[in-house]
Structure formats: structure tokens, C-alpha cells
Amino acid sequence: MPRAQRRAGARRATQADVARLAGVSSATVSFVLNETSGQSISAETRQRVLNAVAQLDYRPNRTAQGLRTGRTATIGFITQDVDFGAFAGSTIVGAHEAAIRHGSLLLIMNTSRDARFVWASINDLLDRQVDALILAVAGTKRVELPDSVRSVPTVLVNCFASRSSKPAVLPDEVRGGRDVTQVLLDHGHRDIAYLTGVNAAWATRARLRGFRQAIVAAGLDPARQTTLAGNYKVDSGYELTRQLLARKPRPTAVMCGNDRMAVGALVAILEAGLRVPEDISLMGYDDQHGLSSDIHPGLSTVRLPYHAMGRWAAEQIFAGALEELPARTYVPCPLVLRESVAAPSSRLRSA
């Protein structure tokens, strides 16, 4: 019973232990275990080694391997997300999946927004000899990188660097905004109100651009569509929608900067005695877990490709051709259609 042999606290078996038990050299053990190419080991020796490995419950010390080979099979993952919202979580999981598939793990560093802390984190990670770095930032923005990353494969997620040539992956927010608008247009809406998120944000502006593109493409005048500036919170969706409902004619569809604002909008609409989507169509943005899918009626929205971006970042690292990547790669935000959109009601259209 191999397990029974090892008492609590007993030292792990080393390669030397295996070699001794198998009556071979430590090099041979290494050759067998790594199936080193260019080395032929007799079937018999091989079996003896394998038996010894099993008997001692031997597992190579990855730290020692790392020191020797210079590869630690570890990717440093830096986030600036204060509380690991959906963003960092999904991005990590995406990167993690790809990493695992290639036998690597993620060494995670959650840092504040202060650039100095980010730099310190990067250096901490490099001290631990990570093979590559992924830097993920919650709100899309520009970042500064220290010189020390120059020699380390690095991918930026949801951010882009000033003067570095590190490839970045970003959500295609322009297309996201366009797609959301198009859904509404396709249903026959011609009077669409857009309640945007925080104006200063990169994403907000990109989505608004997409909105205008779709409106123009439909032969309508963007200036005649209502756009109101909100702040991505439920309350602002609620307040702005109340304003909207007081107008006449009121819009037949409301597009929100995110799902939370859409929840606020929904409450305001219900309070006014109206129904979604019969009286007013509603679209969110984010596909926030536990919100858009569970609300009544199910909220049509667009998913931010956090998971896909995380996975992409890790995959590029393993593909090993970071230099050939464009400075920015855009990942589409898939539409998630549920029940909150319908054709405008004729009653409202004539109102």
C-alpha cells in the first residue's frame, strides 16, 4: 500500500528515491517520465522505473523543473477589479480553461487602479518566473506598462497600452450597439430612446456610435432619436424612463446602457401601468448573470465576451506568435434574445 507507507508530514519522494528503488540513474527516471526524444529506454528498465514511481507515489517537483528549464507552466494574471465583478471572474475562467488545456496554471494578482501597484504586481509575478502575463482591466481603458514586461509574452484584455507593442483584445462595442439597435429596427420600431451609461467611458461612446450607425443605415435621422445620459445604475434607468414616459408621443422602444438600467426601466414602465414588451420594447446590455435571464419578461440583451477574451488571451500565448497579432483584436458581443422585444403596438403608434 503506497499511501500507507507515507506518514503524515513524510517528505515527498524525489527523483533520486525513484532512481534508487528502480536501480537506475536519476537521468533515466527523467528520460522515462518526460519521454525525452532522442533517448531510447529498454521496455524493461522503463517498467522498473514506472513501478518505482507508482510505489513511491512520486510526482516531479515543478519548482525544481522550473528552475532547471526556465519554464514554470504558470501565467501571471493581473486584474484591477476591486471586487472581482463578472468581468474578472469570467475572464479568469476563460483564461484558466485555455491554460489548463496546456498544462499551465494562473497565478493571480488583484491590484488597485494605481499604476504603481500594477507595476509592482507585474514585477512580483516576474520574480516568480511566470511564462507570460495577462493584464485584464474592468473598464476599458489605456494602461502604462513597465519596461520589465518587454521580454515577457503579454496580452492585454479590455485595455490597451500606450507605447508598447503588446497585443490587446477588446469587446466590439460599436457592433454591439449597432446590433441592439438593429433588433429594435427589425421589429419595426422607429422611435427608439437610448438611455446611455456613463458618458466618459470608452464603451459608452462606442455603443452610442453603433446606435447612430444603425439608425443612419435604416434611413432615419439620429438627431430625432432620444438619447439620455445615465450612469449604468438601476436608479438612472428608472428615473430616465419616467421622464421618457411623460413625453408624447412616447418612444416605442427603450435601449439601455446596461441590464441594470434596464431593470430600472422595467420597474418604471410597470409602475406606469404599461407592459413589456406589449406596450414598450426593452433592451439591455451585458447579459448580467442572475439578472437578464431571470427577470420577467426575460431581457433581450447583448453579452460582453469576457470569457472569450480571457480564453483568447491565453490561447495566443500558447500559440506563441504574439508579435504577429494586430495591436487590437475585437471580439463580437453576441446578441441574447429573450422576450422583452416585440413589434410596436398599433395603439402606441397612433398615439
Added chain:
Amino acid sequence: MPRAQRRAGARRATQADVARLAGVSSATVSFVLNETSGQSISAETRQRVLNAVAQLDYRPNRTAQGLRTGRTATIGFITQDVDFGAFAGSTIVGAHEAAIRHGSLLLIMNTSRDARFVWASINDLLDRQVDALILAVAGTKRVELPDSVRSVPTVLVNCFASRSSKPAVLPDEVRGGRDVTQVLLDHGHRDIAYLTGVNAAWATRARLRGFRQAIVAAGLDPARQTTLAGNYKVDSGYELTRQLLARKPRPTAVMCGNDRMAVGALVAILEAGLRVPEDISLMGYDDQHGLSSDIHPGLSTVRLPYHAMGRWAAEQIFAGALEELPARTYVPCPLVLRESVAAPSSRLRSA
């Protein structure tokens, strides 16, 4: 200019490089940098070393240190959370904060629910010589641990092990349920409906126990209070509340298994032309980010201490007295009071 000297891809300076430049032995460099006790270094030598370090931008290779000292300053963190809901995220951040404070990092492994994968993950982490393990599980449950963890400091978060003596930290759900109920009782409610979550869950049963304790302590009969079984989704809160509103007299307060159910309840209440909290008081559970705080009116709820549990787990590891800990430690779930609770309206009371 130290930085300019290092071209891209240039090899990192090693301790030997520093020693050479400072004209001392590599041991001296180590003594200076680690402030090794029992070693006295002349101020002058010390300064020479420090200058060389600065000039070469030297940073010790933590992998090599780890191999030598047997300590990697890394904690393995295992989660079974498929998509890193609020749980894993907050728990990681809590553990991360404590880890950072002690100079350690988190090596993260996200795994499926299958016990074999958990075991494999644990072993992967041990191969990388992590100093300790934290195993965190999303839905409170029992877990099985492999023998290999016996010699490694381990803390369980939100789960407990069968035959191992690893300390566990869990949310005090009984008290949470009791506290929520007490808030309602304190406001004068005597007819409280409890829409529970999934019945099979440990948390659901614990909260229900707390509910009953509070009801009994208030001198009321638990059998006369309505409890309806839901499933933690928005829809079930919506449906059950509709059933509730059809009854007469209808309850003056609704307690929900979680915040998402409370959102469903809110929608049903609004649809029925009633208001929260004027006509009906509402309480959630979880304090789900982006939901409870942003909804209108703000949802009174209880916070699951994910962050606190994660931090606690890491702190115990650094405190280094895991054996002295009780098998289970319960962390309180703080009340978060907002606007969704008021005294029952007299109109309803007499109805």
C-alpha cells in the same frame, strides 16, 4: 541608466552578477538582501551590494528561493465554481488581500464538481509546492479530500470534509435567517410569508431553521406562518408572490430565499398595484452586487460573508495554528438595511 543597459530579451541579472559587480561573494549578497539574522555586514560592503543591486535592476528569482527554502510564498486556491459567481470572486479577493499582506500570492485552480478533478487539482497545486491550500465551494456541502493534503496546511471555505481534521469556515445561515425575520418582527409584522430557496440545500434549511427560531421566540406559531418552496430564481419569487397576493388576508411582509427571488416578488407586487414598503415589506438574502443596492426601493437583505471567509481562511494559514481551530467556524452574515421594510399598513392589517 540601468534600464537602458538591458536590451529586450536580455537575461535577468542573477545574484552572482550582483556579487561580481560589488566585488563580494554571492553569500554576502544574500545576507544583505535577506537581512539574515546572526550575520553582520559592514556598512560599506552593504552599500556596495545595494548599489550593484540597483544598477543591475536585480530581483531575486523566487523559484530558486523556493527550491532552496521549501517555501514558495504561494497558496493554492481551489474553487468548484463553474463560472465564478459572486462567491468565488469575493472569496478569492478576501484571501488574496490577506495573502498579499504576508507576501504570498494565490495560485488558482478552477475545477468542476467531480471529486476526481478536485483531487487532481490539489495534486497539481502540491506539485508546484504551494505552502498551503484553500478549498472553496459555491454551494455549502461536504467534500472528500485526498491523502496528499494531510501534510499541507489546508482550510475549507463554505464546505466541510468527511474524515479529515481540516478546519472549515461557513456562513452562519441560521443566524442570518433569524436576523432577517427579526427585522420584520421588530417592525411589527405578525403575518410573514417566507419564500424559500431550493429545499435540498444546506443553506436553505439553515435559514428556515433561523426563521422558525425567531418566530417562536416572538411567541408566534411557526405553523401559522406561510412558507412556500421556491428555487432561488427570479421567476419563482414572482410566481410565489402572485399566489401569496391572491390570498386573504395576505401577509404584510415577504421574506425571500435570495435577492433574485425578491426582485421577482417586487415585480409581482408592483403588477398588482401595490407598493413596497408601504403595502408590503420585502426582504432578500445575499446582498447581491448590482441588484439589492440599486433596485428601487433599495432592498433590505443580508450579506453572505464571502470576502470575510476568504480572508479568514488565509489569515489562519499565516497564523499557523490550524490544528487548534474548531472543526467549523461560523462567520456572521451582516444585515444590510435599506428601504424595503416598514411597519405594516393599518389598511392591510384590518383587511
Added chain:
DNA sequence: TTGAAAGCGCTAACAT
């Protein structure tokens, strides 16, 4: 087909 030996970058006991 296998073994001996050097060495990855560091720490720590032991010399001097």
C-alpha cells in the same frame, strides 16, 4: 541503452 556530472539561482552551515 544507460550513467556521470554540471548547473539552473539561491540559502545556510561552516570556515576563515
Added chain:
DNA sequence: ATGTTAGCGCTTTCAA
């Protein structure tokens, strides 16, 4: 007060 040296556990030339 500082240097020498022996490893930590592994990979990988080179030799046999």
C-alpha cells in the same frame, strides 16, 4: 566580517 561550499530536485549534455 566575509567567503567557501554543499546542496534544494530536476534536466541535459556528454561519455561510456
